[in-house]
Amino acid sequence: MRRISLILFLLLSACFVFSQEKAPLPETKYKLxxxxxxxxxxxxxxxxxxxxxxxxxxxxxxxxxxxxxxxxxxxxxxxxxxxxxxxxxxxxxxxxxxxxxxxxxxxxxxxxxxxxxxxxxxxxxxxxxxxxxxxxxxxxxxxxxxxxxxxxxxxxxxxxxxxxxxxxxxxxxxxxxxxxxxxxxxxxxxxxxxxxxxxxxxxxxxxxxxxxxxxxxxxxxxxxxxxxxxxxxxxxxxxxxxxxxxxxxxxxxxxxxxxxxxxxxxxxxxxxxxxxxAKEDPYTKYKKKTYRELKNIKYGQAPGDENRFDAYFPKDMQPNARVIVYIHGGGWTGGDKEEFPKQLIEELVGKRGYLVVSMNYRLVKDGQDRFPAQIEDVQKALEFIAKNAAKYKYNGNEYALMGGSAGAHLAMLYAYGYDNAKQVKTVIDLWGPTDFTDKSVRPDGSNADKTVINFLGEKDENAQVAKDASPAYRLTKETGTPTILFHGGEDPLVNVSQAQNLYQKLQALGIPAQLEIYPGEKHGVGPASAVDVFTKTFLWLEKYYPAK
The missing domain is CATH 3.20.20.190 (Phosphatidylinositol (PI) phosphodiesterase)
Incomplete structure (x- = not known):
């Protein structure tokens, strides 16, 4: 057999993987x-x-x-x-x-x-x-x-x-x-x-x-x-x-x-x-689960599942548990809340005691629901979470926002441009775009340029909407929040300079920031780098948004 490795979609990227329960292997007389x-x-x-x-x-x-x-x-x-x-x-x-x-x-x-x-x-x-x-x-x-x-x-x-x-x-x-x-x-x-x-x-x-x-x-x-x-x-x-x-x-x-x-x-x-x-108990993993799931909670009125999120609660959730909200990637046209890595759920929810929400939002389709529809949905989701905090006894006044690619862009943009109540305590950016006015990283006709134009509905990089939708432009000394940025050194879709420039501005403003660049990685990272991303994310949260 020819050895061609299957690169399964990495869920931290802008891609979506179909997931399901494992299928039983054909029966055999012997276990070997x-x-x-x-x-x-x-x-x-x-x-x-x-x-x-x-x-x-x-x-x-x-x-x-x-x-x-x-x-x-x-x-x-x-x-x-x-x-x-x-x-x-x-x-x-x-x-x-x-x-x-x-x-x-x-x-x-x-x-x-x-x-x-x-x-x-x-x-x-x-x-x-x-x-x-x-x-x-x-x-x-x-x-x-x-x-x-x-x-x-x-x-x-x-x-x-x-x-x-x-x-x-x-x-x-x-x-x-x-x-x-x-x-x-x-x-x-x-x-x-x-x-x-x-x-x-x-x-x-x-x-x-x-x-x-x-x-x-x-x-x-x-x-x-x-x-x-x-x-x-x-x-x-x-x-x-x-x-x-x-x-x-x-x-x-x-x-x-x-x-x-x-x-x-x-x-x-x-x-x-x-x-x-074959003799393993098929329910073992459910017995070992340390968290509960609430799926497809509706927070807005958009059709289908675009205004829905999944919530993951610790089995023994402590009063005033802190909330992490994940926003998926997909170029603002695709992706799904299911992309949130199961390893992170187990670690953040089961072991550390956070409440994690993974949300969908309106996607750009046929020229409809362009920016700012997506950021409006982030705001609706957070308002919904806050409204139900007393009922479920978690902290509805503070959040960590985490996103992949387009979702990272929305996380940063909301934190720097829309969080008037200063509820967002930290942002975790996974290879997200930060500045749509920088034409050098999205030349005419490139995939990056086409994606941004489709999102904004505007070709001119100097247009006001390009500035309004750029986290780098919305970031000020007053709006800044501690941010950790992860990026592939050879990202062909979101140039690494997007993370580097934002990091420099965060530093200049005196806002806590950390930049992790992975040479050789593209848009998203492989397993070896992903383990490092996870480890550094946990350390960052312990410092700027501890669970307890």
């Missing part, structure tokens, strides 16, 4: 899954119907196959994007019809055979596997809707797990078939269990395949995620298998399923040495 890589192709060519049948005969729990689409829209099984390596033909799968492909003879040119093998259709493989072996589907190049339709038609919904290679694939599978278990690879930059926990929280994944540290395997398992390692090679053997097993994994992908199973049986290791996740 043996996966026949591209079928059992020791004696027959890979990804053929015969290799699938050989995998069944070997006793493997899964057969790993690669899915592609023909020129005329049929789903077929083939690893490479071309037929050059494994057939007597040439050309791209996507440029050949099913009829043309089925005329080709499949055979490894390094291991010729007299018997004729063909490229199989996905439907033929599903039929051969049903009730006999589970499918590990490497989703190379296909449509989710048609793939899932064929899986359903074959009655194989509970016998398939899908490896996703790209972000759009993840999103589409979660939208189309939320009950389908998914596999992916962890980013190379994820080096420790804290970073791994962050990565795994960015979406819903059932299996990862490239964790080799025993402690990180345990961390994945603690998050309900299985680890299936790839050991496949022409020369794999007992040393490779035993080394993988000692890490406490739940599955092994192999080019020699018969030999591996024989080794496992002889060694008494057919169930492996890892945690049996």
């Amino acid at each position: 899954a043996v996966i026949a890589h591209r079928g059992n192709h020791v004696k027959v060519p890979e990804n053929t119907l015969e290799s699938v049948k050989a995998a069944i005969k070997s006793g493997a729990d899964y057969v790993e196959i690669d899915l592609r689409t023909t020129k005329d829209g049929y789903l077929v099984i083939h690893h490479d994007g071309t037929v050059n390596r494994m057939t007597n033909g040439t050309g791209n799968i996507k440029d050949l019809t099913l009829a043309e492909l089925q005329q080709l003879k499949v055979a490894d040119k390094n291991n010729p055979t007299k018997k004729t093998y063909r490229i199989p259709t996905f439907s033929a493989v599903l039929k051969a596997a049903k009730g006999k072996i589970n499918i590990y589907l490497d989703f190379k190049d296909a449509g989710v809707t048609e793939t899932y339709r064929q899986i359903q038609e074959a009655g194989m919904e509970k016998q398939v797990v899908v490896y996703v290679n790209k972000i759009p694939q993840y999103r589409e599978w979660r939208k189309t078939a939320p009950g389908m278990p998914l596999i992916t690879s962890v980013l190379e930059e994820v080096k420790n269990k804290e970073q791994l926990t962050f990565f795994l929280e960015q979406g819903t994944i059932e299996v990862v395949d490239n964790i080799y540290d025993k402690e990180m395997v345990a961390t994945a398992n603690d998050n309900g995620v299985a680890v299936w390692l790839d050991v496949q090679s022409d020369h794999e053997g007992a040393d490779d298998w035993n080394q993988a097993l000692q890490r406490g994994i739940q599955g092994i992908q192999t080019d020699h399923p018969e030999a591996l199973i024989a080794y496992l049986n002889k060694s008494g290791l057919r169930n492996g040495l890892g945690k049996d996740l």
Whole structure:
């Protein structure tokens, strides 16, 4: 299998991830899954119907196959994007019809055979596997809707797990078939269990395949995620298998399923040495939750869910608990309150005792609800929170505002320009724009420029509305509030100078400020930097907005 890491959406960025409960993996006789890589192709060519049948005969729990689409829209099984390596033909799968492909003879040119093998259709493989072996589907190049339709038609919904290679694939599978278990690879930059926990929280994944540290395997398992390692090679053997097993994994992908199973049986290791996740109590995480949720609370009259927020309360909330309000990103045209990271909820609410609100607001659509609609919604939300403070016994007179991208802009703008009662005690800025009058960072025709013009409804950077909507212009000695700013050094959408210039003004005005720049990071940050963002956010809050 080609190792293409899936960069799951980072929830602190301006993106939104579909989240859901974990899907159950297909049932297996043993708790250690043996996966026949591209079928059992020791004696027959890979990804053929015969290799699938050989995998069944070997006793493997899964057969790993690669899915592609023909020129005329049929789903077929083939690893490479071309037929050059494994057939007597040439050309791209996507440029050949099913009829043309089925005329080709499949055979490894390094291991010729007299018997004729063909490229199989996905439907033929599903039929051969049903009730006999589970499918590990490497989703190379296909449509989710048609793939899932064929899986359903074959009655194989509970016998398939899908490896996703790209972000759009993840999103589409979660939208189309939320009950389908998914596999992916962890980013190379994820080096420790804290970073791994962050990565795994960015979406819903059932299996990862490239964790080799025993402690990180345990961390994945603690998050309900299985680890299936790839050991496949022409020369794999007992040393490779035993080394993988000692890490406490739940599955092994192999080019020699018969030999591996024989080794496992002889060694008494057919169930492996890892945690049996199938026996885990599915309600464990709910029992461990240290906070309560109130979803979709309506604070205004905008249609749909644009004037709604989610609130997270400590289970044992103390009287006069302090409130943190999070405002999502999305270029003022997208995003959702669900983007607030679950790790932060657990830490801020469950462990530290804050009440956290994550809010939606009106989005710019078809030229409607441009600025200042969004800042008006922030004001409405805070008024609503204050109005209900006595009822729920939290502090409705003080707030910390935190936002990502466009949400960070709104947090800073409200604090510096609209907080007449001086209720905002601190702002946490996650790569937000600060000055719309700075044309140098949004040249004509750039994505940054188009986004700002759509938000303001004004092209002229010197227009009054550009100044009115800029936190840097609204910031004065009187309106300033302690602010911590986080930014990627190579942010292509919001230039890092936006944070640097605001930080310099905060310092010049004598307002407490801290600037954290992450070289190499773009708009949003990866897992390693995110852990640092979290840590410094907690330290900042302890100093300028302590929970107690």
